[in-house]
Amino acid sequence: MQFTSALAIYFLFWVLTGLAMLPFGFEPVPRDDPDYVPGQAESAPRHFRPRRVILRTTIVATALFALFFLNYEMGWIGIEDVDISRLVTPPE
Known part of the structure; x- marks a missing residue:
């Protein structure tokens, strides 16, 4: 795998993971809290804390x-290990 390909794939992993991490560890502001600003979303x-x-x-x-990279190098799971025909054709 070329370095630029690995960097692009890492960037995709980073962005998708970042979107998945946003809801974790946040606490919404209740309406009766003094920090609540009228009109602000409840969520x-x-x-x-972006850091x-x-x-x-x-x-x-x-x-x-x-x-992912270890799987790519070692070949643990390949396309031949995935049976797509069961997903495409209905069971008889």
Whole structure:
């Protein structure tokens, strides 16, 4: 695998992992809280910590990409291991 291909695939892992990490570890502001701003969405986080989200995203994306790359190099699971015919044709 070329370096640029690996970098592009890592970037895809990072972005998708980042989107998956956003809802974890956030606390919404209740309406009776003094920090509540009238008109703000109820799902808005009390304290958004982008550094923490970026750190979590980087750790998880790196682990997932390492598994992907090891599978690519070692050939643990290939296209021949996936039986698509069962998904396409209905059972008799």
